[in-house]
Amino acid sequence: xxxxxxxxxxxxxxxxxxxxxxxxxxxxxxxxxxxxxxxxxxxxxxxxxxxxxxxxxxxxxxxxxxxxxxxxxxxxxxxxxxxxxxxxxxxxxxxxxxxxxxxxxxxxxxxxxxxxxxxxxxxxxxxxxxxxxxxxxxxxxxxxxxxxxxxxxxxxxxxxxxxxxxxxxxxxxxxxxxxxxxxxxxxxxxxxxxxxxxxxxxxxxxxxxxxxxxxxxxxxxxxxxxxxxxxxxxxxxxxxxxxxxxxx
Numbered sequence: 001x002x003x004x005x006x007x008x009x010x011x012x013x014x015x016x017x018x019x020x021x022x023x024x025x026x027x028x029x030x031x032x033x034x035x036x037x038x039x040x041x042x043x044x045x046x047x048x049x050x051x052x053x054x055x056x057x058x059x060x061x062x063x064x065x066x067x068x069x070x071x072x073x074x075x076x077x078x079x080x081x082x083x084x085x086x087x088x089x090x091x092x093x094x095x096x097x098x099x100x101x102x103x104x105x106x107x108x109x110x111x112x113x114x115x116x117x118x119x120x121x122x123x124x125x126x127x128x129x130x131x132x133x134x135x136x137x138x139x140x141x142x143x144x145x146x147x148x149x150x151x152x153x154x155x156x157x158x159x160x161x162x163x164x165x166x167x168x169x170x171x172x173x174x175x176x177x178x179x180x181x182x183x184x185x186x187x188x189x190x191x192x193x194x195x196x197x198x199x200x201x202x203x204x205x206x207x208x209x210x211x212x213x214x215x216x217x218x219x220x221x222x223x224x225x226x227x228x229x230x231x232x233x234x235x236x237x238x239x240x241x242x243x244x245x246x247x248x
Contacts, residue, residue: 006047007204008047009050009053010038010039010050010052011229012052012054013028013056014056016032017031017032017034017038017233019181021181021182022181022182023145023181035072040076042239046240047078048079049079049080050076052072053104058083063082063083063094064085065082069099070098073100080102081171082103083103083104083129086103089122092105093123101127102126109132113163116130125168125171128169128170128171130164130171132161133174134174145177162198169201170202171224173227174190181207183208183231185209185214185217186208191205191222192221203222204225204227206226211236211237214231
């Protein structure tokens, strides 16, 4: 099998490590007051990567975690993919300069695909991760909520993925909003569809993972990685157990 990467996640809101239930900002659970300390614990447990999200900026714009990002990189040596509120090429450049290995681009990737295609060309496909957060509509289609999941884009998931796959995208993070923070298991049907429709893109699964079999399941259907949040924070799955699956 190809290389597989585990991304322990730290979502930050008002300086605290939190998780939302299905993306609802009114259904927040707080887990820790020090994101850097949490990142250090993940590094000690064997993580190579960290997924860092600025939840405040995801809704309002304007990434605010540069000091946290710099400190995490300096103190842990983790490779960090991070985003939330990234709206311009200047934002991307700023986060890369602050130590990010990859910058996660969400809402703007849906609203302005030609702009983000330009960023792929400017910064290179290894420096960006396009994040497409999705949920099923009443007609069964996969729609794309944006702006912290407060509105829905006109384009659907397959059409946006097709655009980026044709333009050289290397890394895609896809979160099933209906599973996010639920510990209900990842949507393997969704990830099977994505990996088959764009085999050249390295798909990161996100939403619902509970235990090691879920990690293995996403790898089995062709995902190149998985983002793990609530399961680790609640002790249902350890970072050590998860990253051991990278070497299987």
